[in-house]
Amino acid sequence: MxxxxxxxxxxxxxxxxxxxxxxxxxxxxxxxxxxxxxxxxxxxxxxxxxxxxxxxxxxxxxxxxxxxxxxxxxxxxxxxxxxxxxxxxxxxxxxxxxxxxxxxxxxxxxxxxxxxxxxxxxGIPWWDEIAWIIRHSKVALIKFCDWNEAIDISTGTITLNIRTILKKIKQDKMRSMEDKIKELENICQSKMTDNARDTxxxxxxxxxxxxxxxxxxxxxxxxxxxxxxxxxxxxxxxxxxxxxxxxxxxxxxxxxxxxxxxxxxxxxxxxxxxxxxxxxxxxxxxxxxxxxxxxxxxxxxxxxxxxxxxxxxxxxxxxxxxxxx
Ligand SMILES: [Zn+2]
Incomplete structure (x- = not known):
């Protein structure tokens, strides 16, 4: 203040x-x-x-x-x-x-x-697809195989959590965005629906x-x-x-x-x-x-x-x- x-x-x-x-x-x-x-x-x-x-x-x-x-x-x-x-x-x-x-x-x-x-x-661009997957995640802790720490999406705001996860995903130059989205789908146990994909x-x-x-x-x-x-x-x-x-x-x-x-x-x-x-x-x-x-x-x-x-x-x-x- x-x-x-x-x-x-x-x-x-x-x-x-x-x-x-x-x-x-x-x-x-x-x-x-x-x-x-x-x-x-x-x-x-x-x-x-x-x-x-x-x-x-x-x-x-x-x-x-x-x-x-x-x-x-x-x-x-x-x-x-x-x-x-x-x-x-x-x-x-x-x-x-x-x-x-x-x-x-x-x-x-x-x-x-x-x-x-x-x-x-x-279609839906990668950052919007990633945000959708995170919003529909069935798990609270998100951790990619090469991350040291998990991000707990049950705390803080969804806006901030999405921003933090996107930032980390953007930094990884080694894998294609497609591969990273697949890994996120597996971690979150959520996959974008056809309905959302048609937006x-x-x-x-x-x-x-x-x-x-x-x-x-x-x-x-x-x-x-x-x-x-x-x-x-x-x-x-x-x-x-x-x-x-x-x-x-x-x-x-x-x-x-x-x-x-x-x-x-x-x-x-x-x-x-x-x-x-x-x-x-x-x-x-x-x-x-x-x-x-x-x-x-x-x-x-x-x-x-x-x-x-x-x-x-x-x-x-x-x-x-x-x-x-
Ligand atoms: Zn742009």
Whole structure:
């Protein structure tokens, strides 16, 4: 309580002195995390809060699109303002049904990074499947063969337990995600039902096309959403090149931007950055927290973003901005 009060006071004092730069905000899902049978951690905020966030960005920043950013980079312009750039990863259906109408209402541009396999062969992505299995676990203690300690899901919140288990699963580079899901099914004695598997979680091409034609920016988030640093160079290249080609084919646009799946420091390599550049993307976004204050070539393929999650209020959003400025 006292700590959060101090954080609030601190952010109010520092706020007027925020540096110029590009404040790139990253969302995943919009909606009520408590109503989802899948991963609650991918919900950034509710619909009501999202509308407040958009009003806040428009009141506080000069909101730009990825195309505006590319123009600023190409003109070698000095960043003399506080810009905001709104991005969404993964292409969940609520990006179209909830976020898009609000963005249109406020004439606010945003960028959507899609993993094309999610549109071509709709299904449930690995993190949502893992969350579903954990939610339906028949046992309380979850322990993979290579873990030192078990995680007790009968204590703490389900949101936190899912986050902890997903984090550990993501760290294991040795086995395929398929194998890890099989092991989890065995441990939890639960397997996703066909009914759950039929849920429409992602947008379809028609919806993405409608957004693209309404001046929303569409970028690539690979084919499969596999973590690039876990793949061979050849596999990485396929993910980077073929997803771009697929979006261009389906939407009739030039794809200029890329976002690394998962996106933390460990999720991509120097090779990944080079392959993205060689595939003729103009820029790429990471999920490393921070603001973009330097548009030089070195940074261009790993721009930082500010994570928006956990239903954050405007006051918490201000604290995130101040923390990473
Ligand atoms: Zn993603």
């Amino acid at each position: 006292f700590k959060s009060f101090i954080r609030k006071v601190h952010s109010n004092i520092v706020w007027p002195f925020l540096p110029n730069g590009i404040y790139c905000f990253n969302y995943h899902r919009i909606g009520d995390m408590n109503k989802s049978p899948f991963d609650p951690n991918v919900f950034s905020c509710t619909e009501e809060l999202f509308e407040k966030h958009i009003q806040f960005y428009n009141d506080t920043f000069c909101v730009i699109s990825v195309d505006d950013l590319i123009n600023i980079i190409n003109k070698n312009e000095f960043i003399h303002k506080k810009y905001a750039l709104i991005t969404f990863d993964d292409g969940y259906i609520d990006n179209y049904s909830i976020a898009f109408p609000i963005l249109k209402k406020y004439c606010t541009p945003a960028a959507f990074f899609i993993a094309t396999n999610h549109l071509d062969s709709p 429409k979680l992602f947008m379809d091409w028609e919806q993405v096309k409608e957004m693209s034609e309404s001046r929303m920016h569409i970028g690539s988030h690979t084919l499969s959403h596999n973590i690039l640093s876990h793949l061979s160079k050849k596999q990485q290249n396929e993910e980077i090149v073929l997803s771009k080609k697929r979006i261009e084919e389906k939407l009739g646009i030039k794809v200029t931007s890329f976002a690394y799946p998962v996106g933390g420091k460990a999720a991509f390599t120097e090779d990944s950055k080079l392959l993205v550049e060689q595939a003729n993307y103009e820029l790429a976004f990471s999920f490393i927290p921070g603001i973009i204050s330097n548009l030089n070539k070195k940074e261009r393929y790993q721009y930082k973003r500010l994570p928006v999650d956990n239903n954050c209020s405007i006051s918490q959003l201000r604290q995130i901005i101040v923390k990473h400025k």
